[in-house]
Amino acid sequence: MTANIGKRLQEVRKRRGMSQRQLASESGVSLSLIRKLEQGERADTRMETARQLAQTLRVPTTSLIAEHVEEDAAETAGTGDRWGALRRALVAPVRTDQLSEEPTVDGVREAVESALPLFSGDRFAELSVILPPLLRDADLIADTGPEGRAVRVRLSQLTGWLLTQTRQFEAADIALTRSLEDASDRLQAAATVNTQCWLLLRRGRLAEARELATRWADEVEPRISRATPAELSAWGWLLLRASAAAIRDNRPGEAEDTLRYANSAAVAMGREFAPRDDFLQAFGPVTVALKRAENAMIVDKPDLVLKLSARIPTVGMRPTSNNRNRHLLDVAEAHARSHNYAKTVEVLQGISADAPQWLPNQRYARDIFSRVIARRRTLTPEMRSLADAIGVPL
Known part of the structure; x- marks a missing residue:
């Protein structure tokens, strides 16, 4: 996000007649971070933090954030x-x-x-x-x-x-x-659009992601009674992207509606569809359950994340095709917010063992583990090793 987030944050906060301290108290975001953003000392913050601020200020998240800039390759x-x-x-x-x-x-x-x-x-x-x-x-x-x-x-x-x-x-x-x-091919095009929506989400362009996903979901919506697994997968994934954009943009009703439609596609599928020749098409009830947990984490419901996770059979799932690792980061975050840091470390160690090249590219993982080690006076050798694996400086 660009440094303009601080300027926009200050403008909206003043229009709402809120002090920095009041915004911090009601949003759960630290007063120190709010001050640094508004003073330009910090030019970046996580999407979840921007969403918390926007929710408290009663504006869409997109009114606060700007497009993510290309990350320096050395950071990854x-x-x-x-x-x-x-x-x-x-x-x-x-x-x-x-x-x-x-x-x-x-x-x-x-x-x-x-x-x-x-x-x-x-x-x-x-x-x-x-x-x-x-x-x-x-x-x-x-x-x-x-x-x-x-x-x-x-x-x-x-x-x-x-x-x-x-x-x-x-x-x-x-x-x-x-x-x-x-x-x-229409379905192949829809699969590309699915990834385009993900790209827009990662860049913070929530409104564009929501509009693109919704438009294409309408375009490829199948007649469920006759739909093939590939058609249901294409439609379901676009609905999941629309839901992800909506929940991040403080549109919980819209997020739940699109998630419910995605679940209809998953129920019609009857099982997890995971073709060997196209892991990006993997879709089904488990995929929807993972995304439901992700939405719960976005709105800061760690207890619900852990409750939903307990019902999801992640053992044996392929890491990428079923978004397993991304879900496990939500689980690690939920444990961290519940102050169960030992469990947080255990989950992160499991991801590192399964996906050692994937984990260092996840800013989310760095944020989680940075908060864990900030609360520790001494680090175990295992924690130091994990910090190296994730890319967290000690």
Whole structure:
């Protein structure tokens, strides 16, 4: 978020006739943070904090926040500019004179399919190496006909998802725009829009995310009695994105309505739909339950999060396709807000063991663990190791 959040916060607070101390008391946000934001000493704050302030001031969250800026690559796990070659591959023209042989549609398609476990397993180091040349080859086959374009659509969609995951927002926008422009299949286009909505959410553009998700959900809404799992998945995910945008923008009624429609799609599905060839389509009752818990955490109901989590069978779930890790961060946060710091650390250690490359990219995890260690006089070796894994300075 830009430094303007402090200026807007001050303007709205004064219009409401509230002092900084009164806003702090009613919102639960520290007086110190409010002062630093308004004085320009802090130019950034978490979405949940902005939502708390906006809720107290009775305005949409979008009236306070501005677009997130592209994160410095060094912030993401200290890996340097891991994604520089990938960003260049998205915008640089293809040099056919440097190729020893032309790529084939079948060959590139097989390469994309073989890379799926790397995407679903959050294996960022390997992906940063293989994707630049793969994008180049996909560009070359895109002009050969519909089959070649379909391969590039798929790869661009996956790349956009990866770059959104790792906070390379401008590059993600390029990849997803290309995927949508080339898409000829309505459901594949809807899957790309789903990721575009997620990108908008991560950038704090809540109104845009809500509008885009709602419009496309109306566009692809199936007749439930005849709908295929893929159709239900596309519709359900768009509804979940609309709900996520609404709850963050202080529209709880709208968030609950769209979540209820998403649950209708999940009930019609009858089970968790998780096709092997497209982990991004994973959807069903468990996915909706995870997002219901996420909404509960956004509105600061840790007890409800833990209650809902106890009913969700997360054991054996694939981390990315079922949003398991994101849900477990909500569980860790709920334990932290309940002052059960030992359980918080235990949950974070479990995520670190399952997804060591994913966790350092999560600002949410850093915020949670930073608050835990701030309340400890001494740290155990395990906690120091976890701090290194998450990227929290000691």
